[in-house]
Amino acid sequence: MRDLPPAGLSSPPRLARLGQWLTSPVSIAPLASFRVLFGGMMALSVLRFTLLGWIDQLYVQPSFHFTFYGFGWVAPLPEAGMYAVFAVMGLAAVGIMLGWQYRVSAIVFFLTFTYVELIDKTNYLNHYYFVSIVAFVMVWLPAHRSFSIDALRRPDLAVDQVPRWTIDAIKLQVGIVYVFAGLAKLHPDWLLEAMPLRLWLPAHSHLPIVGPLLTEPAVAYLFSWGGMLFDTLIPFFLLWGRTRLLAFVIAVGFHAATAVLFPIGVFPYVMVLSVLVFFPAERHERVQRWVRTFFGGEGERGGSAGRTYQFPQWATGLVAALFAVHFAIQLLLPVRFAAYPGNLFWTEQGYRFSWRVMLMEKAGHTTFEVRDPSSGRQWEVANYEHLTLDQERMMAMQPDMILQFAHYIEDHYQAQGIPDVEVRARALVTLNARPSQLLIDPSVDLTEIRDGLGHKWWVRPFEDDGTRWVGR
Secondary structure, X not given: OOOOOOOOOOHHHHHHHHXXXXXXXXXXXXXXXXXXXXXXXXXXHXXXXXXXXXXXXXXXXXXXXXXXXXXXXXXXXXXXXXXXXHHHHHHHHHHHHHOOOHHHHHHHHHHHHHHHHHHOHHHOOHHHHHXXXXXXXXXXXXXXXXXXXXXXXXXXXXXXXXXXXXXXXXXXXHHHHHHHHHHHXXXXXXXXXXXXXXXXHHHHOOOOOOHHHHHOXXXXXXXXXXXXXXXXXXXXXXXXXXXXXXXXXHHHHHHHHHHXXXXXXXXXXXXXXXXXXXXXXHHHHHHHHHHHHHOOOOOOHHHHOOOEOOOOHHXXXXXXXXXXXXXXXXXXXXXXXXXXXXXXXXXXXXXXXXXXXXXXXXXXXXXXXXXXXXXXXXXXXXXXXXXXXXXXXXXXXXXXHHHHHHHHHHHHHHHOOOOOOEEEEEEEEEEOOOOOEEOXXXXXXXXXXXXXXXOOOOEOOOOOOOOOOOOO
């Protein structure tokens, strides 16, 4: 009888094979293409943001900003400083696109973009978060060692091949976004009630040809189920060569439809360009050869033939650990909501940074009552005197922002010589067009509550009486 190997000895060879596969050399072309497309899209986004006047509207005009938990120290610069930050951010994006001073450009873009997004969570969007984490990933990748100004200026930098994982890291990041966005749609409101699409789609009934169809409930159900299946499955179809081209065509159609129907900025275009990284290296090499020929030469290609990039020995373990932690966080953040009781859409504990894209229609109106215990006098705050319209609208339905504004009110009146005030909120909120109900316990003095990662007990439980939407 043949001796069996000791238990557990089969695992290391498998891990070794996985390690060999991840570090095996592959063409750098997809990584270089992604760098160009990502940098170009970010440069256009910065230009668009500036031309639309959003720098002044979102970062200069507000007198108060809703910072993220743990980042209360982040504050906007004066007007000239904010415009300078965006100018530097745009130049850094161009540097990424061209592969010029790439490492510096990537670091500067990541820092400036993330700084701007941390100023005020009123402006939080999933695609801004996506840009930040992709920019962070790009800092550590050798994406400038081909098809770049850096490689043209320094031929010794140019390589033909990179470790497989440097490209797979981008694919994994894109795949995480899609899959978690799909899993988030496994919700009764989305699948069984086609909400909130039954509210949103009829608003586009004026569109030619398809407009009348958008008023039909069946179309809302088709969009709901189709969106869930698309997000959940598209990364796997992009990975498989036989379905990749069809999957790309579907992705273009899906994101084109969302761009037309919903005001979600550049996110659809960013995702369409991102999925190109799934295509074979030969396609990217063909396009890059054409571009080189168009501009009159082979450039750095001559000196890089057969050359493979290797991370310095001192950096290999550091980068591996860094990416392991990064992707562990990316896998854990979207499921952290399970640690909290209550309806996620109602409490929003664990909602941000979890790829829940346009899953709910939530609106509300919040008034704040201030009481001076020493005199017994009480009055109502005029929110518009302290907040912009966007800030007031977003604050009115998000518990952590309501708490944050309550503390701002406390500080405001303390500065006016009232040392100890009580602040209570009456927030009437509707979720997916259900009848409005109180979001915050109106008897709680919010100045006594400190924000944190624990359960927000002062948020009233969501009461669903079976009425799915008003007017049914």
